[in-house]
Amino acid sequence: MTVPAIELKGISKAFGPVQANKDISISVAPGTIHGIIGENGAGKSTLMSILYGFYKADKGEIWINGQKTDIPDSQAAIASGIGMVFQHFKLVENFTVLENIVLGAEDGGLLAPSLAKARKELKALEEEYELFVDPDKRIDEIGVGMQQRVEILKALYRKAEILILDEPTGVLTPAEADQLFRILDRLRSEGKTIIVITHKLREIMENTDTVSVMRRGEMTATVKTADTNPQELAELMVGRKVLLQVDKVPAQPGKPVLEIENLSVTDSAGVERVKGIDLSVRAGEIVGIAGVAGNGQSELLEVLGGMRPGQGSIKLNGERLAMHGPGSDGQARRAQGVAHVPEDRQREGLIMDFYAWENVAFGYHRDPAYKRGLFMDNAALRADTEAKIEKFDVRPPNGWLTAKSFSGGNQQKIVVAREIERNPDLLLVGQPTRGVDIGAIEFIHKQIVALRDQGKAILLVSVELEEIFSLSDRIAVMFDGHIMGERLPAETDEKELGLLMAGVAGEAA
Amino acid sequence: MEKMPKWADVVLIPIISLLLATILSAIVILAIGEDPIEAVNLMVTGALGSTYGWGYTLYYATNFIFTGLAVAVAFHARLFNIGGEGQAMLGGLGVAIVCLSVPWPHWTIALLAACAASMIFGAAWAAIPAYLQAKRGSHIVITTIMFNFIAAAFLNYMLVNVMRPQGSQDPATARFPEAVHLPTFQSMFSTAENVMFRGAPANISFFVAILACFVVWALIWRTRLGYEIRAYGHSETGAVYAGISPVRITVIAMLISGALAGLMAINNVMGEAERLVLNATEGAGFIGIAVALMGRSHPFGVFLAAILFGFLYQGGAELALWTSIPRELIVVIQALVILFTGALDNMVRIPLEKLFMALRKGSA
Numbered sequence: 116m117t118v119p120a121i122e123l124k125g126i127s128k129a130f131g132p133v134q135a136n137k138d139i140s141i142s143v144a145p146g147t148i149h150g151i152i153g154e155n156g157a158g159k160s161t162l163m164s165i166l167y168g169f170y171k172a173d174k175g176e177i178w179i180n181g182q183k184t185d186i187p188d189s190q191a192a193i194a195s196g197i198g199m200v201f202q203h204f205k206l207v208e209n210f211t212v213l214e215n216i217v218l219g220a221e222d223g224g225l226l227a228p229s230l231a232k233a234r235k236e237l238k239a240l241e242e243e244y245e246l247f248v249d250p251d252k253r254i255d256e257i258g259v260g261m262q263q264r265v266e267i268l269k270a271l272y273r274k275a276e277i278l279i280l281d282e283p284t285g286v287l288t289p290a291e292a293d294q295l296f297r298i299l300d301r302l303r304s305e306g307k308t309i310i311v312i313t314h315k316l317r318e319i320m321e322n323t324d325t326v327s328v329m330r331r332g333e334m335t336a337t338v339k340t341a342d343t344n345p346q347e348l349a350e351l352m353v354g355r356k357v358l359l360q361v362d363k364v365p366a367q368p369g370k371p372v373l374e375i376e377n378l379s380v381t382d383s384a385g386v387e388r389v390k391g392i393d394l395s396v397r398a399g400e401i402v403g404i405a406g407v408a409g410n411g412q413s414e415l416l417e418v419l420g421g422m423r424p425g426q427g428s429i430k431l432n433g434e435r436l437a438m439h440g441p442g443s444d445g446q447a448r449r450a451q452g453v454a455h456v457p458e459d460r461q462r463e464g465l466i467m468d469f470y471a472w473e474n475v476a477f478g479y480h481r482d483p484a485y486k487r488g489l490f491m492d493n494a495a496l497r498a499d500t501e502a503k504i505e506k507f508d509v510r511p512p513n514g515w516l517t518a519k520s521f522s523g524g525n526q527q528k529i530v531v532a533r534e535i536e537r538n539p540d541l542l543l544v545g546q547p548t549r550g551v552d553i554g555a556i557e558f559i560h561k562q563i564v565a566l567r568d569q570g571k572a573i574l575l576v577s578v579e580l581e582e583i584f585s586l587s588d589r590i591a592v593m594f595d596g597h598i599m600g601e602r603l604p605a606e607t608d609e610k611e612l613g614l615l616m617a618g619v620a621g622e623a624a
Numbered sequence: 625m626e627k628m629p630k631w632a633d634v635v636l637i638p639i640i641s642l643l644l645a646t647i648l649s650a651i652v653i654l655a656i657g658e659d660p661i662e663a664v665n666l667m668v669t670g671a672l673g674s675t676y677g678w679g680y681t682l683y684y685a686t687n688f689i690f691t692g693l694a695v696a697v698a699f700h701a702r703l704f705n706i707g708g709e710g711q712a713m714l715g716g717l718g719v720a721i722v723c724l725s726v727p728w729p730h731w732t733i734a735l736l737a738a739c740a741a742s743m744i745f746g747a748a749w750a751a752i753p754a755y756l757q758a759k760r761g762s763h764i765v766i767t768t769i770m771f772n773f774i775a776a777a778f779l780n781y782m783l784v785n786v787m788r789p790q791g792s793q794d795p796a797t798a799r800f801p802e803a804v805h806l807p808t809f810q811s812m813f814s815t816a817e818n819v820m821f822r823g824a825p826a827n828i829s830f831f832v833a834i835l836a837c838f839v840v841w842a843l844i845w846r847t848r849l850g851y852e853i854r855a856y857g858h859s860e861t862g863a864v865y866a867g868i869s870p871v872r873i874t875v876i877a878m879l880i881s882g883a884l885a886g887l888m889a890i891n892n893v894m895g896e897a898e899r900l901v902l903n904a905t906e907g908a909g910f911i912g913i914a915v916a917l918m919g920r921s922h923p924f925g926v927f928l929a930a931i932l933f934g935f936l937y938q939g940g941a942e943l944a945l946w947t948s949i950p951r952e953l954i955v956v957i958q959a960l961v962i963l964f965t966g967a968l969d970n971m972v973r974i975p976l977e978k979l980f981m982a983l984r985k986g987s988a
Contacts, residue, residue: 491851
């Protein structure tokens with residue numbers, strides 16, 4: 116039997132009363148891809164942080180290539196041949212690719228010799244692993260997929276033999292994700308050992324050799340990927356049976372609620388992001404907008420949600436809405452009957468340092484129900500929060516915690532609870548389940564479908580094709596600010612949508 | 625999860641910072657051949673050992689409460705108002721105009737009018753940098769600093785060329801009439817047999833300052849405007865999502881901030897000098913920054929920090945009076961306190977956070 120590339124023996128780590136990792140042991144054979152899957156807060160990232168020297172384990176041992184190893188800091192991790200690619204890249208935006216790769220690994224006081232040496236090594240690495248990037252492009256000039264390659268190259272440049280990737284596909288399009296896994300496959304064939312942390316079952320099933328499931332700080336199972344299936348993994352993750360497919364009856368669309376005609380949006384840099392689109396959403400219908408991130412979907416949601424001005428015509432229940440100036444801001448939109456679950460809950464949908472009960476009023480803080488005389492009626496607000504926490508099963512059920520102390524899924528439940536409970540005519544939903552665990556995804560999807568069944572109109576934007584397919588009654592694909600076409604989910608497939616997303620027009624465009 | 629308990633953040637860190645500043649000050653005093661224990665003793669007796677000392681300490685504290693609140697309100701909207709000094713100067717101009725141009729029958733009415741005038745003048749002085757920040761993106765730190773200089777020059781001009789009484793050599797306004805003199809602590813608290821706060825400048829403005837603390841607290845944590853200010857301060861994109869106009873909040877927060885800084889003039893101009901002199905603010909606008917930092921932008925914290933700085937001002941003056949410790953050293957001590965409590969916050973915070981993490985691990 117070969118010596119494992121990495122072996123963890125009985126790792127435990129507590130933060131105060133929270134046991135983030137409980138007696139965890141895994142062993143990863145060299146030259147394999149090992150997946151670690153679990154819900155948010157299951158302890159995956161803590162475990163990897165221990166391996167990378169950010170945290171020190173309370174108990175347990177780390178063995179690398181059969182040697183017991185101490186990893187007090189990231190320097191030691193790098194020295195032991197461990198490379199880490201974080202979910203949020205750690206790159207200097209206005210440095211070139213080459214400068215980023217050398218950063219922190221320069222030899223000597225002069226930069227030029229290091230850069231020259233790095234350029235040569237980079238070329239060798241690129242050829243060895245077919246990982247091509249332009250070393251002289253600045254980071255802010257290249258796409259996310261490329262940036263991730265730079266992160267991988269950074270690790271390889273530091274002679275990493277073991278590569279850890281934390282939620283690597285969170286920011287990638289399906290095509291970019293496929294490319295990433297091709298790269299990882301190549302790295303594996305060159306003998307590297309790879310650990311991928313993710314909550315996406317499909318990625319695990321398609322790309323890994325073995326998989327470990329974590330739940331509430333414990334390793335619940337380690338199995339060969341070939342011997343398991345998504346349903347079993349999901350159950351191991353959540354601890355109960357889950358519905359991977361949204362259970363919904365066919366839509367009963369009514370009259371049009373939202374009618375968009377010739378809408379154009381120009382961003383603050385003067386670039387036209389939405390280029391004269393027409394779209395309508397009827398009552399009792401979910402319209403999903405598919406597309407690679409950055410093709411105008413965000414701007415479309417922002418105009419509808421009152422976050423930026425636009426040109427053209429938007430009608431809600433037959434009445435034209437203002438597109439700039441008075442009557443076009445977020446307050447006005449809420450009054451007009453538009454609720455908005457924004458794409459980025461941490462920067463937009465919530466104030467992370469506010470208590471949960473303060474966030475329940477966010478955007479509706481001028482509602483007379485929350486007003487008493489000159490002041491805000493905080494008691495009413497807190498009572499309202501308790502009801503919402505209960506109904507939406509927010510955990511922990513404590514309104515006096517700041518938003519940042521909740522997991523991603525529970526943060527999103529707070530936002531969804533706030534918006535859905537307003538009983539809006541039109542609900543805008545952006546990336547509702549980004550960074551949200553399976554249990555919460557199921558719950559949030561159910562709530563959205565329930566709102567549809569009450570006869571409300573829902574406009575969904577998601578970069579997850581699976582989500583678009585399982586929720587939408589009608590799918591529109593956006594590319595470069597245009598709507599490339601509309602399809603019914605039953606009459607199309609991922610391949611066709613993928614082509615539309617790439618800008619290849621279909622016949623019905 | 626919070627890195628450490630809240631009480632450690634609001635109580636322990638300021639106290640440790642203060643201790644460090646004290647130790648360093650003691651070393652400096654030792655180095656110039658004086659006795660630090662004796663120096664502390666002198667400062668404490670001088671500033672807190674008599675009602676006279678308290679009268680000065682609270683007088684200075686009143687100034688710092690107003691400017692500290694001014695900085696704190698702006699902080700909540702993530703605006704760094706360095707212009708408290710200039711706004712307080714303009715507030716003084718407002719007070720002087722009100723006190724000199726109307727024959728007030730009683731100080732109470734005059735005080736109300738002076739409050740209004742000082743707030744309007746202070747707010748007006750903050751309005752221009754606020755507008756430039758909100759609409760043009762000119763950084764508020766830069767513009768408010770520049771406006772301090774403009775205010776000083778403007779006041780110089782007004783005092784020398786416009787408001788100076790004929791024949792006077794002194795660049796100051798005429799004395800305010802008797803009717804607008806504010807009650808001092810001496811007149812308020814002394815009895816026939818027991819004179820308290822004799823000759824000290826503390827006056828009724830101190831209670832206005834305490835009232836202002838309550839008003840600011842209610843504004844920030846109990847009103848919709850305060851909610852919007854805090855939300856904007858935490859996240860501008862979040863504010864836009866919630867339909868809170870960044871332009872509106874920037875301008876309003878700065879107007880309130882400027883008004884609070886301007887309000888200081890009822891203490892130093894109307895209460896103490898009873899006329900407007902050059903450089904009446906004596907740097908209180910800048911101390912307000914340290915006070916707000918140390919007070920964690922909370923009105924109660926601002927109140928405590930203002931008392932501390934009042935103590936340092938008065939104790940420092942006593943020290944210069946009774947020892948051969950040079951006046952400049954007092955400035956050094958004050959600077960050390962500002963440095964440790966304000967600028968070097970993280971120096972204490974980070975080790976303390978680590979300590980709490982370690983403690984928590986030990987107990988788990």
